[in-house]
Amino acid sequence: MQTGATKRGVLPGFGLTMGYSVLYLSLVVLIPLSALLLNSTGLTWGKFWEVATDPRVLASYKVSLLTAAAAGLIDTVLGLLLAWVLVRYDFPGKKIFDAMIDLPFALPTAVAGVSLTAIYSQNGWIGSLFEPLGIRLAFSPIGITLALMFIGIPFVVRTVQPVLQDLDAEVEEAAATLGASRLRTFRSVVLPELLPPLLTGFALAFSRGIGEYGSVVFISGNMPMKTEIAPLLIMSKLEQFDYAGATAVALLLLLISFVLMLLINTLQRRVRKTVR
Amino acid sequence: MSKAKTKGILLSLVLAMSVVLGACGSDSGEKTSGGAGETLELLNVSYDPTRELYESYNKAFAAYWEKEKGQKVEIKQSHGGSGKQSRAVIDGLEADVVTLALGYDIDAIQKSGLIDEGWQQEYEKNSAPYTSTIVFLVRKGNPKGIQDWNDLIKEGVEVVTPNPQTSGGARWNYLAAWGYALHQNNNDEAKAQDFVKQLYEHVKVLDSGARGSTTTFVERGLGDVLLAWENEAWLSVKELGPDKFDIVYPSESILAEPPVAVVDKNVDKRGKREVAEAYLKYLYSEEGQTIAAENYYRPTLDSVKAKYADQFPDIKLFTIDEVFGGWAQAQEKHFSDGGIFSQIYLAK
Numbered sequence: 001m002q003t004g005a006t007k008r009g010v011l012p013g014f015g016l017t018m019g020y021s022v023l024y025l026s027l028v029v030l031i032p033l034s035a036l037l038l039n040s041t042g043l044t045w046g047k048f049w050e051v052a053t054d055p056r057v058l059a060s061y062k063v064s065l066l067t068a069a070a071a072g073l074i075d076t077v078l079g080l081l082l083a084w085v086l087v088r089y090d091f092p093g094k095k096i097f098d099a100m101i102d103l104p105f106a107l108p109t110a111v112a113g114v115s116l117t118a119i120y121s122q123n124g125w126i127g128s129l130f131e132p133l134g135i136r137l138a139f140s141p142i143g144i145t146l147a148l149m150f151i152g153i154p155f156v157v158r159t160v161q162p163v164l165q166d167l168d169a170e171v172e173e174a175a176a177t178l179g180a181s182r183l184r185t186f187r188s189v190v191l192p193e194l195l196p197p198l199l200t201g202f203a204l205a206f207s208r209g210i211g212e213y214g215s216v217v218f219i220s221g222n223m224p225m226k227t228e229i230a231p232l233l234i235m236s237k238l239e240q241f242d243y244a245g246a247t248a249v250a251l252l253l254l255l256i257s258f259v260l261m262l263l264i265n266t267l268q269r270r271v272r273k274t275v276r
Numbered sequence: 277m278s279k280a281k282t283k284g285i286l287l288s289l290v291l292a293m294s295v296v297l298g299a300c301g302s303d304s305g306e307k308t309s310g311g312a313g314e315t316l317e318l319l320n321v322s323y324d325p326t327r328e329l330y331e332s333y334n335k336a337f338a339a340y341w342e343k344e345k346g347q348k349v350e351i352k353q354s355h356g357g358s359g360k361q362s363r364a365v366i367d368g369l370e371a372d373v374v375t376l377a378l379g380y381d382i383d384a385i386q387k388s389g390l391i392d393e394g395w396q397q398e399y400e401k402n403s404a405p406y407t408s409t410i411v412f413l414v415r416k417g418n419p420k421g422i423q424d425w426n427d428l429i430k431e432g433v434e435v436v437t438p439n440p441q442t443s444g445g446a447r448w449n450y451l452a453a454w455g456y457a458l459h460q461n462n463n464d465e466a467k468a469q470d471f472v473k474q475l476y477e478h479v480k481v482l483d484s485g486a487r488g489s490t491t492t493f494v495e496r497g498l499g500d501v502l503l504a505w506e507n508e509a510w511l512s513v514k515e516l517g518p519d520k521f522d523i524v525y526p527s528e529s530i531l532a533e534p535p536v537a538v539v540d541k542n543v544d545k546r547g548k549r550e551v552a553e554a555y556l557k558y559l560y561s562e563e564g565q566t567i568a569a570e571n572y573y574r575p576t577l578d579s580v581k582a583k584y585a586d587q588f589p590d591i592k593l594f595t596i597d598e599v600f601g602g603w604a605q606a607q608e609k610h611f612s613d614g615g616i617f618s619q620i621y622l623a624k
Contacts, residue, residue: 051613054613054614055622056618056621056622114491117496118495118496121496121498122498123496123497123498124496139480139481217483217484217488218483218488221480221481221482222439222442222481222482222483222484223480223481223482223621224482224618224621224622225621225622232442232484235442235484236439236441236442237613238359238363239357239359239360239441239442239443239444240359240441240607240611240612241359241362241363241384242612242613245613
């Protein structure tokens, strides 16, 4: 029965698990996505292009992608720092600190948005400190980035943390005994190992940021051409029963995100190859 | 791949599918209603700020119906943004009646075939049992001296209003401003557009919904004036303290008509037409109108109107039909892609 190429695994159950995977992937991802495609087939190509490249829509793509990228980058740096502290040091309250990292996952995003706006608006605790300097935190792209940073930080910490845990301190000690400076040790020994998870964390935080709606609408101010994010425009089209238009905007956004994800994944594979 | 494996995959697919289908089917045991002694269930799909109104009205109607027909009726409410609620009904939420913020959202349900044509003539007053209007909520003492629409575009005045493209309720705000400007300028559309453009230049935060704007104005303390539905303005004043805000009535505003309709397909399918129609009709009764007035909606019945005359100052009100020729036209001209609202922002 067995064809030459396939090798029987040690553990049974391939058929069962694969069947479930295919089914769930279909139900949860593929079918909704194809419904998305079907919805937009009400549009001709010309109309689709016109809707998806409307100046206001393009501006919203720009806002969404730039703020998500900025938030992803900042999260990558801060997330590494957080993971480092959590793995390498012992301090009282560490367990609580560790658990708190996951809070942004559990908190309804609208709650996050409302509380962030309360703090960062020009009358809030932090916002009022920046107002005299002429820097407006809430209701500006900075506000959107802040909200996305909040949403994205657990992704970076949780991808970097396990890798950092597995990293042998002996290797660093060996580097040190061989005369490497601290910076050199970090750059040549630690960082290459961490680069793949950092990239994954960035990709997750970034893509989560592109789609985030709930928290952003409260803090962004939603000014067309300036702080209007693409998901809001999609909602706005739905509100006018323009299903096809909404789908057109969503599709192009999806396409851009997909290409970016693909690029990041390729980059990651390359990094992994050079490391190993 | 081996045959056994393929079989295994297929088998598990079937298994999993049946689990999913089983879960879906379990709630299909819907019983058809009818006959005394059984409790009738009615689902009223409404928009956000009517929650308190329908909480009291449902009790009143249940008592009335039991007395009239000896039938118990339990009314369930669903609230959310008007447009979202409309889409939910179109997508299959089994509403028996809809009570939404604007006719456009009910028109959309009609287009899907669930509501028969001519719903707006089904009940009196354009099927709007209670009305409202757009007023200004200002900080106590009205420090910026805002009296009318043209004060909103004065130097240094910041206006808070939701985005009319994401909030159905806020479309009334926009149209009220437009109608005022039109009347001030002898129906000169270009001037009206200029006024509305200036007005939205004074808006620094466009929240996605009415509650969001209220939060921005009340909790964050941003802006000098909030454009709000009259009932929302009264609620804010009542709940947040009359020592903090004042309500200013402009010289003229729009008559906001939040309409109601029976969802014909759904009630006929389950034999609930009689009670659903009575439910909406009773909104026009003395009791229904009083409950509306108590919840700061303008009653349409003269006797109740007279009783609450103090609460609802008599200002000049124009309707959407008079100035804009109905929702379909207003929507197309102002809020569609490339409509006037979008142009305001593209022109910058």
